[in-house]
Amino acid sequence: MTSSAAALTISPKDGATDVATSGALKVAVAQGTLSAVKVTDHDGKEVAGTLTPDGASWTPARHLDTGTTYSVTALAKDAKGLEAAGTATFTTLTPANTFSATDNITDNATYGVGMIVSVTFTKPVKDTKAVERAITFDTNPPVEVKGHWFGNQRLDFRPQDYWKPGTKVTVKYRLDGVQASPGVYSTFTKDEPFQIGRSQISTADAVGLQMKVERDGQALRSLPITTGAPEFASWSGTMVISEMARVTRMNSATVGLGAEYDIADVPHAIRLTTSGTFLHGNYWADSFGKSNTSHGCVGLRDVKGGSDTSDAGWFYNQSLIGDVVKIVNSQGGLVKPDNGLSGWNLPWTTW
Structure with missing residues (x-):
């Protein structure tokens, strides 16, 4: 019986252990072309791979999993069409x-x-x-x-x-x-x-002192607001709701403002930045639509304990994590893209 001239090589060798998950697995042939390569894990799941245009070698399309036993079966043909076969089993490393x-x-x-x-x-x-x-x-x-x-x-x-x-x-x-x-x-x-879900984009105007809420491109409501006072101007730019709490404590010491405030029961708190910018209910002031008096947050009219019928309660109940809130016409500077989920402020070419 004439044997095939195709010489198969499977790396790593049969029985190998502690094999690297990247760069170690390769099937190659000399004096022939690969006709089939099949690599499966212990559950029978097949590993996708890439065959070179000349049919001389095969490598996996992605890294292998850790601590996993793989079986390799390969077939190759020489110039006369005679077939050669090879098999190997190996186990990848278990990381410490x-x-x-x-x-x-x-x-x-x-x-x-x-x-x-x-x-x-x-x-x-x-x-x-x-x-x-x-x-x-x-x-x-x-x-x-x-x-x-x-x-x-x-x-x-x-x-x-x-x-x-x-x-x-x-x-x-x-x-x-x-x-x-x-x-x-x-x-x-x-x-x-x-x-x-649906599209909701809200725009808080630090000069006009109104926040326009749009749902699926249509105006939903305009709410009177207060934003950061001149010495505590709110960040400007596009922010994304990342957390929501019906009531939370806000302490100025946690955001580097010393003993400016400590309010135990801020209602309808919606986080916009990691650094402490919230859109929240405010029951202790009456500056909505009149002047900017906050320490950088966007304040909406509310009552102590929070009310679903207040402006803040209504907006809270209309909102989802992932909704967009833009602050415009503020002197606080553009919010950094890593401050909360503010990456929309980076152009796509930079992203």
Whole structure:
């Protein structure tokens, strides 16, 4: 019986252990072309791969998972069509040093059209490209979603423009096997579905002292407001609702303003920035539509204890996390893109 001249090589070798999750797996042939390569994990799930145009080698399309046994079966043919076969089984490394990720998404929740997915990593990331490639977005209708790094432990994602109302999104984490920095791997894999609700965009005018609320492009209501006093001017720019609380304590010491205020029961508190900008109910002042008297927040008329029929209560009940709030005509300077979910202030080319 004539044997094939095709010489198959499978790396790593059969029985190998502690195999690297990237760069180690390769199937190649000399004096022939690969006709089939199949790599499966212990659950039978197949690993996608890429065959070179000349059919001489195959490599996986993505990194492998940690602590996983893989089986390789390969077939090749020589110039006469005679077939050669090869098999191997190997196991990837189990890392001693790991990192993981958390984000601001709740499974199956509904968010506003300005929602930015913000991912925080438990350890600094050196290979940012590898980590970013391992987080993908499935969207319906389709839309391109890109990431932007703020430092080496925060990665935010958004589309070029606000999401279309009704968009269904699934964030797919395939970080298992990704090496963030030398010797530091993730074992994290998860799918997180959410959806985009209606469009609500509100514009707070620090000069006109009104906030216009638009729903799906139509004017919904205009509310009298107060914004930051001259010495505490509100940030300007596009912000996104990131948290909501029917009542919260606000203490100026927590935002670097000393003993300016300490209010135990601020009603209808809607967070706009990490640094402490809120849109909230105010029962202790009567400057709405008249003058700017706050310490940087946007204040709406309310009563002690909060009322659903007050301006603040109405707006709170109309709002979703992910809704857009713009502050215009303020002297406070443009909000930084990493201050809360303010990444819409970065142009897409920079993002």
